[in-house]
Structures are given as structure tokens and as C-alpha cells.
Amino acid sequence: MEKIGLYLGCNIPLKAPDIEQSIRKILPVLGIEPVDLQGASCCPAWGTAPSFDLNTWCAISSRNITIAEAQGVDIMTGCNSCFGVLSEAKHFLDDPARRKAVNQSLAAINREFKGTSDIYHVAHVLHRKVGVEKIRENLKYSLGGLKIAVQTGCHTLWPSDVYKIKEDNPYYPTILRDLCEATGATVPHYSRLESCCGMGGMRSTDVEKSLKLFRDKLLSIKEETDADLIVTTCSSCFLQFDMSQPILKERGLIDFEPIPTFYYTQLLALAMGCDPAQVAALSQIDRSGIISEIQSEQRLIKEVA
Template identity: 85%
Template sequence: MEQIGLYLGCNIPLKNPDIEQSFRKIFPALDVQPVDLEGAGCCPAWGTAPSFDLNTWCAISSRNITIAEEKNVDIMTGCNSCFGVLSEAKHFLETPATRTAVNNSLAKINREYKGTSDIYHVAHVLHKKIGLTKIRENLKYKLDGLKIAVQTGCHTLWPSDVYKVKEDNPYFPTMLKELCEVTGATVCHYSRLEGCCGMGGMRSTDAEKSLKLFKEKLLSIKEETNADMIVTTCSSCFMQFDMSQPILKGRGVIDFEPIPTFYYTQLLALAMGFDPQQVACISQIDRNPIIAEIQSDTRRIKEGM
């Protein structure tokens, strides 16, 4: 079975371990074995070392990457920010002066960056390595008739020149759409598809500005798709959609019920028949009704069909 280094980051293992559990359930079932990167830390997040010093950023990122290099595996991240930060660091480390300076820092902790491990996002591994056909073959429930609005998130899209896997058009991403459609669900287009959800540095710097951006995106989804659920491949977007819809509802800014939101592998794990108590049980918005619908007997795919 092909192995890949599972880079967890911070939010997924510490705040939303049901997302981590969904990785650990679906990938072995799809013949990819996630390997733990023991001792890996923060990528580091944009608001930390990248905001202070470029070489410190690259040193902390490359420390994480060397853990994968030692195991001769590539890296798979579930968090878009981690994907962006690690990919950009790898890009900067192509510059000889940066690589020398960073390796001088790493020498103090007996490490050396070699550049032998590539950085992938969970969505890339699913779409490009495993493929839609194999995913389809492993489904236990079909999601026909359910409507999904997708949110890819910023940091797998731009800047496309630093990423190992690119969308054909980053302003019109299709990978997540196709990953959702393979379940049988309908993915509806909406005009703010590529818009930022407002999480990240903006949320901590000015929550009201962040919510203003979020509201515009959310209304576009509601009014143009009336989706049953929102599905994202970014853990930060997941947190924004799950946390901020109830805030807007509580303020009376929106007059509809918050739309249940899933990280993509949670949806896939449910469609593959895994236990919702393990793979999709931590959220502010009540997801129980839609989970019951996804795993209802009428949707079960009969063996041999």
C-alpha cells in the first residue's frame, strides 16, 4: 500500500479530531496508508514566524518537512493554511542563499533540508492519486438528490506557481466539485464560488470585517443554491462556516437556519459507511438530521450493483 506522511497541523488534531479520524478511516480503505510524522508542529501559521522573519518561517517549515524526508514519504495536509505555508516555504528554499541559511539553522537541531518530499493536500491525494473511480467503488451510500455548495478555500489555489498540484483555473476550481459529485450529490454553482470566507488573519484582526465578507459569501450560497450542506476542503473555512452562521443567525442578520457544513473527508467517510460518532461529531451547527439522511437505508448501495 502506498504510504504518505500525514501532516496534521494544529486545528484538526486539537480542535476537530473527528476530521483527523475521517482521514484515518478513509485512506486505508482507499489503499493509501497515512504515516504519522512524529513531533511535527505548526506549519508555522501566517500570524507567527511568517509575519516576523522569512528564514525563521522556512526553518520551522523545513523542520516539519525533514520529518517526512527521513521516512521517505511525501506530505499530505488537511489544512489549507498548512498546505500554503509549507508549499511556499519549499518554493523559497529553492533559492540557494535561503537554503544555506535555513540549513545552518537546522544544523543546530541536527537536521538538514534536502527537498525530497513533495507537499500535497488531502484533496489532491483523493483526486489525483486515488481517483474518482476508486472512490465511487468504495461508497456504501449514494447521495443522489442532495445539493451541495462547495468551498475550496484560498490556500490550495493561489499562488499557483508554488503548488505541486494546480487547478486548471484557480478562479473556477473543479476538484472539490468532482469529489462531491462522485457521491451522486448535485453541486450547485454560485457566483461567489471563489470568494474568501473571511477566516484567518482577517478574523483575528477585525472580526466585523471578516463577518461582512462571510455574510456576502453565505447569502450567495443560500439565495443561489439553497444547498442542503456546505462541503469544504479547508479546515479554517470549516470553522468559519460552522462558527459564524450561528452568530449571524443570533444577530438576526440571516433569517434562515445555518447550513450544515462538513470537511470533505467527513462527508466521504459518511458515504463510505463509517460511524458518524467518530468522523463527524464535533460542530456547532446540528448536523444530525443531514447525517441521518446521508446514511438512511434507502440510500444504501446494494452489494454487487
């Protein structure tokens, strides 16, 4: 079984621990062993060290990477921002002068950045290391007939020129679509597919602008796909879709019921037969109806004799 370092970041363990449980439950079944990165810290997030000092940022990020290097594994994140921060920090350390300066800082804690561990997102691991065929083989329930609107999120897409592991075309992302289609669901395209949902720095500095951007995207999804559910591989996007749809509904800014939203590994865990109370327990939007639909008896996949 291939091992990979599980880098949880902040959002998932603090705000969505059921996402963590879904990752831990499905990966071993699919041939991937998640290994805890002992002593890992914040990536650090874009609004902290990366915004004021590049060497400080790279020192903190590279310390996290050295933990994976010492354990002999690559890094897998469940958070788009963590993926972007760690990937771009590693890219910055291709510069010999910056690497020397950062390693001088790391020497104070007896560490050295070597650059031997690659940075993956969980979507990359599922798509490239596991593959859609193995996902199909491990489904207990088929999602045939359901329509999914996918939300890839920004920080696995750009800046694409510095990412080693990435989409073939960041302006037409297909990884999450492929993963959702592997469950049997239909994944229609919509015009604002690659657009930002308004989470992150915008949400923390100007809520109204964030909600406007989010509403534009949500209306595109509703009007162009009429999706049964929304699926993302970004923990921040998940939080935005889950907490902001009820706000828009309460203000009368949308005239439809909030669309249930899942992180992809939650959806896959449900389709593989995992207990919803463990892998999809926390949300502001009521997901009980769609969860019951996903795990209904008529969706059980029958073995062919």
C-alpha cells in the same frame, strides 16, 4: 499500499479531532496509508514567523519537511494554511542562498533540507492518487438528490505559481466539486465560489469585517444554490461556516436556518458507512438530520447481480 506523511497542523487535532478520525478511517480503505510525522510542529502559521522573518519561517517549515524526508514519504495536510505555508516555504528554498542559510540553522539539530518530499493536500491525494472512480466503488450510501455547495478555501488556490500540486485554474476550482460529485450529489456553481470566507487573520483582528465577508459568501450560496449542505476541505473554513452561521442567525442577519457544514473526508466517511459518532461528532450546527438522511436505508447502494 502507498504511504504518505500525515501532517495534522493545529486546527484539526485541537478543534476538530473528528476530521482527523475521518481521514484516518477512509484512506486505508482507498489504498493510502497515512504515516504519522514524528515530532512535527506548527507549520508555522502565516501570522507568526512568516510575518517577520523569512529565514526563520523557512527553517521551521523545512524542519517539518525533513521529518517526511527522513521517513521517505511525501507530506499530506488537512489544513489549507499548512499546505500553503509548507508549499511556499519549499518554493523559497529553491533559492540557493536561502537554502544554505536555512541548512546552517538546521545543522544545529543535525538536519538538512533536501527538497525530496512533495506537499499535498488531502483533496489532492483523493483526487489524483485515489481517483473518483475508486471513491465511487467504495461508497455504501449514494448522495443522489442532495445539493452541495463547495468551499475550496484560499490557501490551496493562491499563490498558484509557487504550488507544484494545484488546481488547473484557481479562479474556477474543480477538485472539490469532482470529489463531491463522486458521491452522487449535485454541486451547482455559485458566483462567490473562489471568494474568501473571512476566516484566519481577518477573523482574529476584525470580527465584524470577517462576518460581513462571510455573510456575503453565505448569501451567494443560499440564493444561488439552496444547498442542502456545505462541504469544504479547509479546516479554518469549516470552523467559520460552523460557528458564524449561528451568530448571523441570532443577529437577524440571515432569515434561514444555518446550513449543515462538513469537511469533505467527514462526508465521504459517512457515505462509506463510518460511525457518525467517530467521524462527524463535533459541530455547533445540528447535523443529525442530514447525517440520518445520508445514511438512510433508501440510500443504500444495491449490488448489481
